Amino acid sequence: MKQYQCIRHFPKKYSKKKTGNPHLILNDKQQQYYALAEIHTLLKSIGKSLKDYTQMPQPPNSYLDCSVNNLIIEETSYNIQEMEKEHATLISSCNTEQLEIYNAEVFYNLPII
Secondary structure: OHHHHHHOHHHHHHHHHHHOOOOOOOOHHHHHHHHHHHHHHHHHOOOOOHHHOOOOOOOOHHHOOOOOOHHHHHHHOOOHHHHHHHHHHHHHOOOHHHHHHHHHHHHHOOOOO
């Protein structure tokens, strides 16, 4: 991932501007994919493709040849701080029985490592 540090902020700004969503949140992998997709777009303008360079990482096809992927936007357009506040408020309003059920569900759905 180190090779992408120099263009780390480009995908965030580009994606937020492209989607019009100032709260868009991208993880490192999504930033990498957006950067690679932009490289692919530039290569296309000279008749090449990112796929011509097999030594380069290849993003999923959903990032290539489309300017905005609605699924990505929907899945990443939330405000984490706002959601944490709402979660804390909802948890504090639960009674004992509700908390037991909540804790059982959370524990049951934890990923196995």
